Amino acid sequence: MARELLESRFAGLWVAGEVSNLTRAASGHYYFSLKDGAAQVRCVMFKFAAQRLAVPLQEGAHIEVAGKISLYEARGEFQITVAQVRQVGLGQLYERYERLKQALQAEGLFDAARKRPLPARPRCIGIVTSLAAAALRDVVSTLRRRAPEIPLVVYPAAVQGAGSERTLAAAVQAAAEHNQADVLIVCRGGGSIEDLWAFNEEVLVRAVAASPIPLVSGVGHETDFTLCDFAADLRAPTPTAAAELAAPDRAETLRLLANRSRLLTELLRRHYQHAAQRTDAAAARLQHPRRKLQEQRDSLSAQARQLQQAFRLHLAQRRQQSAAAARLLQLQKPDGTRHRRELTAAQAAFARAGGQFFRQAAERLQRQQTLLHAVSPDNILARGFAVVRTARGKVVRDTASLKTGQKLQLTLADGSRGIQVLPPHGQGELFD
DSSP: OOOOHHHHOOOEEEEEEEEEEEEOOOTOEEEEEEEEESSEEEEEEEOHHHHHHSSOTTTTTTEEEEEEEETTTTTTTTEEEEEEHHHHHTHHHHHHHHHHHHHHHHHTTOGGGGGOOOOSSOOOOOEOOOOTOOOHHHHHHHHHHHOSSSOOEEEEOOOSSHHHHHHHHHHHHHHHHHHHEEEEEEOOOOOTTTTTTTGGSSSHHHHHHHHOOOOEEEETTTTOOOOOHHHEEOOSSSSSHHHHHSSSOOHHHHHHHHHHHHHHHHHHHHHHHHHHHHHHHHHHHHOHHHHHHHHHHHHHHHHHHHHHHHHHHHHHHHHHHHHHHHHHHHHOOHHHHHHHHHHHHHHHHHHHHHHHHHHHHHHHHHHHOOOHHHTTTTHHHHHTTTEEEEEEEEEEOGGGGGTTEEEEEEEETEEEEEOOOOOOOOOOOOOO
């Protein structure tokens, strides 16, 4: 009955005192007394609770314990079955922690809407920690492994002790003023709540919340939570995890680039194949200028023959008509003097018209020949131009398709010569 009364009425209490008569059994259980200047009480801490201690219990240590206040009935002794242990004075620290947390939370410093995403590909990473901290070595090692190409800037600051929160806040502000880093890591290794207390101070928490650079907090171990964690854009459970969150994985980036390179190569290959097919189809439809010129010459010759044939036919018809009219006149025996004169004049006019017609046709023919001569490839070559072909006979139209050392065929007006492409060089003298 007494045991049940103690356990139900005195729960959730912290009892402070000095450790004495400390014994650790082979099973891992602790047995000790907790005393002050006026009284003492027996305590037992079983193995499963002792395994959670940050440091082992020591004789003479001043601690606060919480657990189940009960009665060991076999001996009739009042005792505490300890579940938690903390250093004396931590209760006030926790109360101060909770008060500041609630005040800053009420201001909105911890709101999720204020959180910014970290850059996927930072150009520079800043680190705020102590130069002597093991966390710095872990962070640098992780960053060098994941992204060795990203430069690092360390803003040194004390991470423990009196005034350390101000040096940390000053380092965060210095990083913002320098404006070199795209992401900032604030970190230190694990420790007791006193060791980590600088990261719960208001001056540092406000500096973290006001940082214009996206900030990752990696303080302590996974179970440690500081107010900087709540104010930061992202909280990491450890300094190493903070480095992994801040930097992209180089191996994953290389795999992504390799996949995109393969995709781009395949797209270029398909584009080249389609372009080659279109080029071949266009080449099949393309007609050589010499062939086109020959077709025009053949067409002009055919038109000239048709014109001459039509003129001869027309002249023969007029002659036949004249002969028929002469025979008719001869039969009727009219006075042909006047008609002869008219006929003579008509013949002269016809001869003049025929001559003019032939001259005009000849002039048109001459103009066509002159035009054909002007656009003739041979005439163009005679003016100093040249035709450059590859070894397969393909005409070269631009320098982008040429390669250094490539052999070409140069055709001039009086013949062809083989040439070779030299490396590009600067422009020489004007009259070289």
